[in-house]
Structure formats: structure tokens, C-alpha cells
Amino acid sequence: MRLLLRHMREPKRRGEEERRLMQEDVDNFLTPAKIERLKAEHERLVKIERPEAAAEVRRTAEMGDLSENAGYQIAKGLLRRINNRILWIEARLATAIPIAKGSSNGTVQVGSTVVIETNGRTCTFEIVGSQETNPATGRISHRSPIGLALLGARANENVTIKLADRDVVYHIISVL
Structure with a gap:
């Protein structure tokens, strides 16, 4: 019986600090x-x-x-x-x-719809909060790598995202 007890994991409760950090995310x-x-x-x-x-x-x-x-x-x-x-x-x-839709002053911000081009392909993204993301439908978080790179950019600008093996350049066609 002693062997079994030694290998059992003790259950851990989430502390206040851990809960607070999860909520801040x-x-x-x-x-x-x-x-x-x-x-x-x-x-x-x-x-x-x-x-x-x-x-x-x-x-x-x-x-x-x-x-x-x-x-x-x-x-x-x-x-x-x-x-x-x-x-x-x-x-x-x-x-x-x-999020006020279409309230941008020409720059990409949360709520903006952005049309970009990369490698000859055109994509449309809506920049949303992290609770509403769905990349399959073009809704990306402002905290995602692409979202972070696009924030603050304007139409006709290029933004570069550094990946592990290469850099990807996105050309912003329009910001709605």
C-alpha cells in the first residue's frame, strides 16, 4: 500500500494568483x-x-x-x-x-476589417477580441501574430511577420 501512495499525485487547487492570471488573459x-x-x-x-x-x-x-x-x-x-x-x-x-465596427481612422484597430495580399493571394480578416476568434471565417484576434502585426498599419503599407523559418510579408490593400 505504501508504494501506491508514493506514486499518487496530490490534487492541487488553483490559488488566487493562478485564477487572477487566467482572468487577465x-x-x-x-x-x-x-x-x-x-x-x-x-x-x-x-x-x-x-x-x-x-x-x-x-x-x-x-x-x-x-x-x-x-x-x-x-x-x-x-x-x-x-x-x-x-x-x-x-x-x-x-x-x-x-467594438465599434468601421470606426477606424484609416489604421487597423480592433473592429477593423482588413484586406491583405500575400504570395499573390488575397485574404480578408476582421480584427476581434480573443473571445470571438475563428480563423476559418477570417476573424482573428488582435493578440494573434498577424493581428499584432496589422494593428496600427494603414492601407498600402507592408507588414512583416517573422516565423521560425522565414519572414512573411503582407501588403494591406484596404482597411474598413
């Missing part, structure tokens, strides 16, 4: 559409899902011994997840920085 730039989706999800959770989950907790609590009541434990877990999601959404909405 998320920026608060959100498009108006994302803000509306979060508001709709918040309303659905508060008005529909949380009351249903609370009713399920009450119903399963009436079944008797709570320590061995799997249905009760599952219902409580669901209610906790819903409450945590509500708190997360409220925190995001409270600190959200709305």
Missing part, C-alpha cells in the same frame, strides 16, 4: 452581436434554466437521504454549473468593451 473586446448573444443566454439561464434546475433540486431532495441520493447530487451539480455560467456572463458584460 481574457480581453474584454466584444462585438455588439456577441454582447447581444451573451444577454440572451443570460436571460434564458436566469428565467428558464435556473428555475427548472432549482425545481429539480427540490424534487430530488424530497426523495430522502441526500448523502446517497444520486439524482439530488446531479441536480445540485447542474444548478451550480448554471449559476457559475450566469456569474461568468455577468462579469463579461460588466467589463465588456464594445
Whole structure:
């Protein structure tokens, strides 16, 4: 038995510092559409899902011994997840920085749509916050290597991104 205990990992809880660092990594730039989706999800959770989950907790609590009541434990877990999601959404909405589309002064900034050319190919990117990125649809984070290189640039300028094995030059065709 002693051998088994020596090889088992001790569970670690996240400390306050670790949690704070994880939260700082998320920026608060959100498009108006994302803000509306979060508001709709918040309303659905508060008005529909949380009351249903609370009713399920009450119903399963009436079944008797709570320590061995799997249905009760599952219902409580669901209610906790819903409450945590509500708190997360409220925190995001409270600190959200709305991205004004097309408000650039000719320079690339968060919210800009940029048309670039590289190696004879034309690509269109929308610069968004890190919570809304989807490179497959052309939505890139302002924190990504391409996003960082494009920020502050203007139409008809070239920006260079240094990769491990080569440099890639992007020519900015337009900034919307």
C-alpha cells in the first residue's frame, strides 16, 4: 500500500494568483452581436434554466437521504454549473468593451476589417477580441501574430511577420 501512495499525485487547487492570471488573459473586446448573444443566454439561464434546475433540486431532495441520493447530487451539480455560467456572463458584460465596427481612422484597430495580399493571394480578416476568434471565417484576434502585426498599419503599407523559418510579408490593400 505504501508504494501506491508514493506514486499518487496530490490534487492541487488553483490559488488566487493562478485564477487572477487566467482572468487577465481574457480581453474584454466584444462585438455588439456577441454582447447581444451573451444577454440572451443570460436571460434564458436566469428565467428558464435556473428555475427548472432549482425545481429539480427540490424534487430530488424530497426523495430522502441526500448523502446517497444520486439524482439530488446531479441536480445540485447542474444548478451550480448554471449559476457559475450566469456569474461568468455577468462579469463579461460588466467589463465588456464594445467594438465599434468601421470606426477606424484609416489604421487597423480592433473592429477593423482588413484586406491583405500575400504570395499573390488575397485574404480578408476582421480584427476581434480573443473571445470571438475563428480563423476559418477570417476573424482573428488582435493578440494573434498577424493581428499584432496589422494593428496600427494603414492601407498600402507592408507588414512583416517573422516565423521560425522565414519572414512573411503582407501588403494591406484596404482597411474598413
